[in-house]
Amino acid sequence: MSPELVSLTWLIPVPPLVSFFLIILLTNRSKALSHTIAIASIATSFVLSWIVAFAAFGTPHFGAEDAIGALSVPWFDVGSGAFMMGVLVDPLTAIMLFFASTAMLAIFVYSVGYGNYGKKLDPHDKPGWPAHNGVDPLYSRFFAYLSLFAFGMLVLILADNLLLMFMGWEVMGLCSYLLIGFWYARKYDDPNKITPRQAGVKAFMTTRVADVIMLLGIVYLYFATGTLSFREIMFAQEGEMLRHLASTPSIVAGLSQASLVGILVLIGTIGKSAQFPLHTWLPDAMEGPTPVSAMIHAAAMVSAGVYSVIRMYPVLAADGLVAHAAEAAGHAAEAAAHHGPVITTPMGVLAFIGAFTALFAATIAVAQNDVKKVLAYSTISQLGFMLAALGIGGYVAAAFHLMTHAFFKALLFLGSGSIIHGMEHGAHHAHDHASDPQDMRYMGGLRHKMPITFVTFFIGGMALAGLPIVTAGFWSKDEILLDAWLHAPAVFYTLALAALLTAFYTTRQLWMVFFGAPRSPSAEHAHESHWTMTAPLVVLSVFAVGAGWLNIPADFPLFGQLVASLGLEPGWLHHFLGGTLVEHPETPAFTLVPLITSLVVALGGITLGWWVYRNAWKTSSDVDPVERTIGGVIYGLLKNKYWVDELYDVLFVKPAFWLGRVFFTGIDKGVIDGFLHGVAWVSVGVGNVFRDYFDKPVVNGASDGSGVAVKWAGRELRPIQTGRVQQYLIMVMAAAFVIGFFMWAAR
């Protein structure tokens, strides 16, 4: 890459940061100026990102030593050396830049309409509460936080080392806290419903649990290799350092250093990408404004989690290098034949958690009635797909699905925001205060009222369900299933089932929202959203359809040759992304079973959903057909998310509060201060004892006593003074006698 372009690269995250500071410090009062600065900044980053990305796309063998963009500076000195930080552009970075910047730009533009820009400030609207029909009172601040979020994501993408990536990661954590809790003053009458500020804290703290463990992993990697730079660890010298990490035992028995680092880092992803057991924050994050949900759950934050494990994949898979080498040393004949990627311990953990979460979340999504909650659980589920794919060695499949998911999930979230806005407008017009604008039971028939939203949401939903051929979701999901079929059948069956459920609940959602008759006055009077909201939807839907065509495998029946005949490279993504790794991952050979399975689960799920729901949900108080089928108890289990939140509250949250009190009141005040007060009390007591039993009687007594003694002696000797001369003379005689005696004795 040309040096000019590389120096341009570090500029990419800068405009959003500048926008953040400008809005916070200067333009807070002017809404127009604030959003203009914000959108201009993200647009600049977008343009720069695409320039860099396409330059990378056009570079042959991008990813090899001489064909990447890198620039680093010393960040802090250590001993005689320094820790370096900088930017790196390799194939994975290029892909991330491509889709993340696009999605974020769409979200920024969308936020203008979502914040009701153009409407007057409603005097009933208070800061910290969602606006009813006027412009949001904290409109400028929203763009400031969004800009900071974009900054964090871009830093994370462009980081050339794990520490800088972690820094971007944490900045996004902060922004998610600020944005989820954006309506900080909002409270609900129902005490069991989580408020936005509580949800913000929950998100921050849940991900922080994962983050502090990930920090240990980062620290350990730094210790084991002396660097955190991606290229140095994973690419330099044909991956020499990876082999070293895989063959050195770590401080945890049974794990190599690579495995330990891999596990610790993937725990970070479990938190950030909301996998079981750290998934509970994501559904509650729906309390934030919808563009935030799109940002966090599609474009940026959860993508960051998946990106980090994709980036760290060589370390996770490092044990396999050593295993292969051992094989090669021992069995020369078989050495050449790879049996697929070795599933190392961290990869196994990842695959298990990913697959489990994919199915787990999909089952919960079936029973949700809030339009955003369905999308939330579907996000968790899709992330599970990606992580499972990575865990079984499907490097490109995971990245591919990450990209397509970013597009169609952002589309779906923004679409849901449009739906909710439409419902709110309808509620305002119809003075309907009984129906919750986010609850799907009160929707229905919106396809007539909000056509653009309908079409784009439909496209996104079909992409999520994996409608064959025409949607990007199909291609990426198919690749995952292909990899799973070839390398890990257990994962394959789990993911296939989850895909079926995905298609099912998506169709359910589409039906409940857009088809049938409106079930409430709000739905009756809903109308289409502002162009600033619908235009991004349209743009994203193009990507939701087209992004899949980047990676149609060459040996795919019919379409492989179609793509090649058009002059495009089939399986381009696979080839391009492979350059990130030292060894290009092999392209899985086309197999019929996974394709059939993809078609069956997608089409089957959609059909099943249509068939179950086509006559259901006539009124808002209907019972869901699934509930009728599987019974209220199991349905309740699904609807209440398997009571995991309540479990955590008992296991962790309440004990934390209790410990807080224990440490302060019990230990500090009780034990330690009690000890100190005891020492003080003993000291005062000892002092008193000394005073009462020594000082007063002995010392004082001695000095008093000497006076008394003198007085006594005087009083006793007084009688000698009789005043009688003869007496005195007798005494003289006696004294003379005594003296004379002594003089006689001493002679």
Next chain:
Amino acid sequence: MDLLNSHLLSLILLTPVAGALVLLLIPRDQVGALRWTAFIASLVPLALSVVLWLNFQPDIAGYQFREDFLWFPLVGSDYRLGVDGVSLPMVLLTALLAPLGVLFSFGVQDKVKAYMILFLLLETGSFGVFMALDLLLFFLFYEIGLIPMYFLINIWGSANKQYASFKFMLYTMAGSLGLLLATQVIGLTLGSFSIENAVTAWPAWSGTIAGLSATTVRAIAFWAFVIAFAIKVPIWPFHTWLPDAHTEAPTAGSMMLAGVLLKLGAYGFLRLVLPLYPVEAAAGAPVLATLATIAIVAAAFASFGQSDFKRLVAYSSVNHMGFVALGVAVAAWTAQHGGAQEGILALNGAVLQMFNHGLSAAGMFLLVGVIYDRTHTRNLDDFGGLMPLMPVYGGLLLFTSMASLGLPGLNGFVSEFMVVRGAFPVFSVLTAISMIGLLMTGAYILYGIYKTIYGPLNTKWVGHTSDISAREVIAWAPLGILMLVLGLAPNWMVSVINAAVARLF
């Protein structure tokens, strides 16, 4: 100019005293004159410290800007000053926090003269500790700082000031008794109180005192030193004076207490305990690391369980200083048992954490002081949703809280990362446990913000509270700017620290 060059440290050290003397002459009702004189008297050392920083050369080993005058030739104690890469940031920190404290204290209304004089004397005491190269001088300044602080808490403090000031004073002094005794032993056996001399001569000394062998004497002296500094840092379980003292002190007093006085203890560890007792320190390092980890975790939980905002911040100080203690423990261990890279990183991190914590703690106490001045309560349950009423304050509180929390991009993260990086390979289990403390740090910070500026608006404050004033923002601003700068580009400071630390390994 020559005076400036050859006596820079003495000037920095004695300007506040000179200012205090000038203040004596100003009548006590001329409050404006008192305030501004005190402010200028505290600004001069800041300017001189910046000059000091710019002229300091990190690549030269040993102390720079030395001054050497005869003081007590009979016992071998001299007035000897000097700075190196470890003490220079501390001098800068003290010089920075004092004028900000004075500026914030413009809000103090009664007995302004006494207040300002005491504050300036406190500043001198702190400078002296960091600059002293003589044990007796070190001890002198160490103790001098106690008296003004005692009075600041006792007279201008809040409800429980008697108890808090008494506890602070007695506890610290009790610890210093052993320090005094041990110092005397060193000085008399070596014939000189010079620290540089002691560093080479004391570990090698092999005489006897009262029939006790050198090893025994050193061990006893080691514990004497450790106890004294452990109380000051503070290291769990010697920390209980801190919540009371910090909470009851006036805001500027808390700023100096948390920002500077705690560092005296940590500095004592670095400057005296580690060099003078390398073997004993290495043996005691696991204990210190354990106590540091307990401090990190217990203080985080205790902070989380608070309802008093100021006490929450006070416990956060114990939590952050736990990292300093952990870094010191790692350095002590690796100096004798190998692992120089870990030791360097941990010690770099510890010194940087001292500076960073000085900034963020002072910032937090300043902001708590702002809200206390407005609402006259520190009880978190009394606040509620103050963001719309005090938006600027809310933003500054968020920023400072994030620095205290260790958010990457702000200063706290850099030092905590370096300490954790140094500690994990050496004390793996303890470092892993301290992650719980790091987790709870997030919890209590968010809790503080949650109760104060977020949530439904508590209507009782509407119309009764104003946003942060310009003077207070100016007092906060240098801290905020440094927090951001050190978070994004820490090497201007780390390189100085590193140059000095690397020579120790």
Next chain:
Amino acid sequence: MSIPLSWYLALSAALFSIGVFGVLSRRNAVGVLMGVELMLNAVNINLVAFWHYGAFGPSTGLAFALIVIAIAAAEAAVGLALIISVYRRRKTVVVDDVNLMKF
């Protein structure tokens, strides 16, 4: 036959003792003075005896004795004068009654 020195000394001692007894035990002040005279005379006898029986100069003892006699006379005069003065004031010559200087 010559009289041994010791006889004179015995006589002097006896006189002295009687004088001491008189001084210490007589009620009347004049009696006390008489005792004092006796003591002085005893001393005189002693002096002269030692002078006569020792190897002294021709007038050593004599001079000493004369001085003693003179002092005795003076002292008796003064003493009697004091007694008379006391009698005129206190109307008594009993020694024990003149005890104003007691505690």
